[in-house]
Amino acid sequence: MLTKRIIPCLDIKEGRTVKGTNFVDLRDAGDPVELGALYAQEGADELVFLDIIATVDNRKTLVDLVREVARNVNIPFTVGGGISSVSDVSALLNAGADKVSINSSAVRNPNLVDELSLHFGSQCIIVAIDTRFVEGNHWVHTHGGRKITEIQTIPWAKEVQERGAGEILLTSMDADGTKNGFANELTAAISGSLSIPVIASGGAGSMEHFYEVFTEGKADAGLAASIFHFKEIEIMDLKKYLSDKGLPIRL
DSSP states (O other): OOOBBEEEEEETTTEEEEEEEEEEEEEEEOOOOHHHHHHHHHTOOOOOEEETTTTTTTTOOOOHHHHHHHHHHOOOOEEEOOSSSSSHHHHHHHOSSSSSESSHHHHHHTHHHHHHHHHHHHGGGEEEEEEEETTEEEEEEEEETTTTEEEEHHHHHHHHHHHTOOOOEEETTTTTTTOSOHHHHHHHHHHOOSOOOOEEEEEEHHHHHHHHHTSSSSSEEESSSHHTTTSSHHHHHHHHHHTTTTOOOOO
16 A cells, blocks of 8 residues: 655645635635745645635746745645646746646646646646535536536546546545545545545544545545644644554655
8 A cells, every 4th residue: 555645735825825714714824935844844745835816816826936935845845826838837847846736727628637747747747626516416616616617526537537647636625624524435436436646635624534534535645734734733643643543654
């Protein structure tokens, strides 16, 4: 079994780390450069940086900020937000990102997944899927969760894998920020139908929730924000807990 990964997420708005509930009611959570460096020191396996309003504002991710974060971390670093071309990805990788995450642009132009994976390799292309349960189905949402699409979540995950995505970052909008646990049933359905890793996001509120998403949800990685930003759970405490429960964890 591959080592399970713990990934703090930095949601960035106007240069600051923010966190909300169900994608709204955002509050300040600190400086992304300082937080990124802290998480690297505290044992995080990877770091995700999402410029959450880049697509809404129709602008590119903050490259200078990416460069500054990358300069201060020594763990794999994923960047998303406003990415829609080969040149966008080149700029971010040159600024120090190890991987990129695309969402709205992949929905708008699915061929972008093929193009980027061919150009840069699947290993650095993550497709983020923001999903909400509406009228009996899980539906893909774009533009920071603001727009519902006519695309169902599980078929879309299968399609982007076929197009060359190296990982899926699955965020349950229903669970996001609630601290009531990950969307384990949906995560398991997607993990069980794909051969690429699935990063589960949305709903972490306790150490047990991570254990559940790794066992019941069959996730390869667990991503969280507020519980780390506001020191509700320490990363190494979480990793020791999971290791003691028999999960393969890098300590």
